[in-house]
Amino acid sequence: MNSLTRGIRNTFRNSIRTVSIVLILGLSIGLSLSMLVARQAVENKISTVKSTIGTSITVSPAGARGFDGGGEPLTQADLDKAKSVAHVTSVSGTLQDRLSSDNTNLQSAIDPGTLGRRFGRSNSGFGAGGQAPNGGTFKLPVMLIGTDDPASAQVLSGSSVKLTSGTLYAAGSSDKVAVIGKELATKNNLSVGSTFTAYASTITVVGIYDAGNTFSNGTVVMPLKTVQTLSSQANAITSAIIKVDSIDTIDGAVNNLKTQLGSKADVVSQKDTATQALAPLQNIKNVSLFSLIGAMVAGAIIILLTMVMIVRERRREIGVLKAIGASNVKIMWQFMAEAVSFTVIGAVLGIAIGLAGGKPITNMLVTNSSNASSAVSQTAGPGQGPVTAQAGGGGLFRRAASNLNLKDVHAVISWHLLLYGFAAAVLIALVGSAVPSLLIAKIRPAEVMRTE
Amino acid sequence: MLEVKKVTKQFSSGSGDVTAVKDISLQIPAGKFASIIGKSGSGKSTLLSLLGALDKPTSGSIEVDGQDITRLGDRALNTYRGKQIGFVFQSYNLVPNLTALENVMLPLEFTRVARRERVGRAKSLLDQVGITGDKQQRKPSRLSGGEQQRVAIARALANQPKVILADEPTGNLDSQTGKMIFDLLHSLARSQNTTIVAVTHDLSIAGKTDMTFTLSDGKLVKQ
Numbered sequence: 126m127n128s129l130t131r132g133i134r135n136t137f138r139n140s141i142r143t144v145s146i147v148l149i150l151g152l153s154i155g156l157s158l159s160m161l162v163a164r165q166a167v168e169n170k171i172s173t174v175k176s177t178i179g180t181s182i183t184v185s186p187a188g189a190r191g192f193d194g195g196g197e198p199l200t201q202a203d204l205d206k207a208k209s210v211a212h213v214t215s216v217s218g219t220l221q222d223r224l225s226s227d228n229t230n231l232q233s234a235i236d237p238g239t240l241g242r243r244f245g246r247s248n249s250g251f252g253a254g255g256q257a258p259n260g261g262t263f264k265l266p267v268m269l270i271g272t273d274d275p276a277s278a279q280v281l282s283g284s285s286v287k288l289t290s291g292t293l294y295a296a297g298s299s300d301k302v303a304v305i306g307k308e309l310a311t312k313n314n315l316s317v318g319s320t321f322t323a324y325a326s327t328i329t330v331v332g333i334y335d336a337g338n339t340f341s342n343g344t345v346v347m348p349l350k351t352v353q354t355l356s357s358q359a360n361a362i363t364s365a366i367i368k369v370d371s372i373d374t375i376d377g378a379v380n381n382l383k384t385q386l387g388s389k390a391d392v393v394s395q396k397d398t399a400t401q402a403l404a405p406l407q408n409i410k411n412v413s414l415f416s417l418i419g420a421m422v423a424g425a426i427i428i429l430l431t432m433v434m435i436v437r438e439r440r441r442e443i444g445v446l447k448a449i450g451a452s453n454v455k456i457m458w459q460f461m462a463e464a465v466s467f468t469v470i471g472a473v474l475g476i477a478i479g480l481a482g483g484k485p486i487t488n489m490l491v492t493n494s495s496n497a498s499s500a501v502s503q504t505a506g507p508g509q510g511p512v513t514a515q516a517g518g519g520g521l522f523r524r525a526a527s528n529l530n531l532k533d534v535h536a537v538i539s540w541h542l543l544l545y546g547f548a549a550a551v552l553i554a555l556v557g558s559a560v561p562s563l564l565i566a567k568i569r570p571a572e573v574m575r576t577e
Numbered sequence: 578m579l580e581v582k583k584v585t586k587q588f589s590s591g592s593g594d595v596t597a598v599k600d601i602s603l604q605i606p607a608g609k610f611a612s613i614i615g616k617s618g619s620g621k622s623t624l625l626s627l628l629g630a631l632d633k634p635t636s637g638s639i640e641v642d643g644q645d646i647t648r649l650g651d652r653a654l655n656t657y658r659g660k661q662i663g664f665v666f667q668s669y670n671l672v673p674n675l676t677a678l679e680n681v682m683l684p685l686e687f688t689r690v691a692r693r694e695r696v697g698r699a700k701s702l703l704d705q706v707g708i709t710g711d712k713q714q715r716k717p718s719r720l721s722g723g724e725q726q727r728v729a730i731a732r733a734l735a736n737q738p739k740v741i742l743a744d745e746p747t748g749n750l751d752s753q754t755g756k757m758i759f760d761l762l763h764s765l766a767r768s769q770n771t772t773i774v775a776v777t778h779d780l781s782i783a784g785k786t787d788m789t790f791t792l793s794d795g796k797l798v799k800q
């Protein structure tokens with residue numbers, strides 16, 4: 126027997142009290158842990174979003190977005206200028222074009238439907254490949270993207286690009302090859318090694334991808350140079366995605382790009398889109414921090430009040446211990462052991478609660494703010510019509526933002542986190558028992574002489 | 578030798594100062610059995626707590642074998658209480674969730690007796706006071722008042738103290754049990770040459786002790 130074992134034994138002296146305190150402590154520790162889990166999950170998501178769309182800048186020819194508007198295309202020389210701007214880590218130019226029945230044998234995988242027909246009617250200039258908008262046989266053209274970065278989710282406006290068969294072509298290639306979306310492949314009975322015609326040339330399919338959405342899966346991706354050459358638009362660029370090294374340097378980079386490219390380009394940072402889209406997550410982060418602090422303070426107060434109550438209840442016993450030679454320190458250790466023991470049992474329960482509740486609570490917090498979140502991602506980015514938006518540079522990002530799926534937050538409960546929570550609980554116990562320890566020191570040993 | 582010199586103890590409370598012990602001087606030679614009698618509130622418990630260094634006098638000195646215990650520091654006080662003094666209280670004051678044996682082992686722990694020795698010593702002390710067999714493993718609530726007081730005496734004797742201070746040790750017991758407890762204290766003290774100072778209301782008991790002090794309103798009125 127010593128102070129430690131006496132303290133631990135005292136934990137179970139009053140079973141009703143023990144059960145209720147352990148329950149309350151367990152709930153407070155469990156809630157703290159769940160909040161820690163939620164906070165960490167949301168934080169990871171925020172940094173992922175920041176490092177993907179938050180560091181992107183889109184550059185398009187002034188006055189043009191995809192196939193809307195007009196003006197002059199950018200050139201390879203503009204991209205080289207952009208590359209030399211400080212903090213820019215990569216520049217990926219694309220040339221977009223449309224393949225219609227007069228220059229390809231491909232059939233669009235997308236049914237025009239009401240939206241497509243509306244589009245065809247309002248853009249009479251594009252009627253080249255289609256027939257009368259209301260004629261009933263109207264067909265959408267096939268989207269063609271010339272890029273050196275065929276695997277990029279942003280270029281393809283997909284959440285992720287998976288190659289389902291074949292390979293990608295190399296950057297800088299000028300071969301007559303293409304990687305095509307799986308729905309386009311199905312529609313035209315194409316597989317790796319098959320060929321189709323575009324701009325009167327024979328193009329070989331080298332890969333088929335799945336970008337996770339119908340529009341992107343109906344697209345043809347070819348090397349930038351090949352598209353420039355075949356479509357007689359040498360050096361032309363219709364949009365570029367520029368990456369900077371971090372979200373902190375993006376504003377400076379945007380300004381420098383504007384100066385470098387002058388009035389011929391529209392430079393749009395995606396920082397605001399990212400920040401706006403992330404606002405609900407930032408809120409969750411704050412809410413979880415406050416809840417975490419609240420739950421921990423509540424736990425500390427519970428253990429503090431409990432220990433004050435127990436010390437008062439055992440005044441006489443403390444007096445007896447002092448009268449038979451126990452030092453204050455020894456008695457304090459005994460009560461601290463009791464407090465820590467309460468907390469450890471509470472922490473075991475709390476960890477169980479945290480393990481069971483961490484993910485559901487994270488999901489609940491994220492889902493509850495999802496309305497706000499999706500509203501933001503729908504209005505984010507330069508506004509575009511429903512079809513052209515996906516083709517235009519700004520539209521790519523808009524899709525990228527919504528494709529990041531802000532609801533898709535992964536709660537991970539690591540051992541690291543559990544240990545951290547456990548250590549915090551023990552710390553709460555020590556702090557919570559420090560004040561009662563001072564009360565112990567003040568109890569006069571002569572107290573025992575007083576008859577009850 | 579226990580020597581009390583001009584000891585006064587004042588308590589200051591909200592309604593003014595109370596002088597519980599007034600200018601008391603007395604001497605108790607080693608190995609003697611002394612009793613303190615007096616009306617309720619006359620200062621008997623207060624005097625006992627001063628002798629046991631549970632409290633410090635407002636003035637005066639208390640010497641135990643020539644050492645003034647009113648000047649001891651915290652650490653020395655713990656040692657004095659643990660090694661030189663054994664307390665027996667009217668309401669037994671055993672720790673309720675410890676067994677009889679564990680209660681007797683407590684003072685041995687506080688004076689750092691080796692763990693292995695504690696059990697043996699505690700058992701033989703309990704045997705001496707007549708708590709034997711499975712009773713040693715019982716918690717106080719499952720022992721009678723007389724048995725609890727025997728355990729308390731065993732605990733008081735654990736470190737072979739020079740002085741045993743007993744505050745109405747028989748106050749909660751019937752007269753026959755009380756007499757047995759008193760005889761037990763007496764015989765143990767005699768065999769170990771321990772000084773005993775006991776507060777009592779029972780004049781028949783007081784009459785059998787070596788010396789009797791009478792207190793009235795905090796003053797020593799008769800020796």
Ligand SMILES: Nc1ncnc2c1ncn2[C@@H]1O[C@H](COP(=O)(O)OP(=O)(O)OP(=O)(O)O)[C@@H](O)[C@H]1O
Nearest residue numbers: 588590595596597616617618619620621622623624
């Ligand atoms: N801690 C204290 N604070 C204030 N007054 C006290 C304190 N302890 C004792 N007293 C007062 O000192 C006086 C003596 O008290 P004490 O307990 O020594 O009497 P007693 O002789 O032991 O009485 P009893 O026979 O009832 O036990 C009483 O008037 C009591 O109210």
Ligand SMILES: [Mg+2]
Nearest residue numbers: 621622623744
């Ligand atoms: Mg008294």
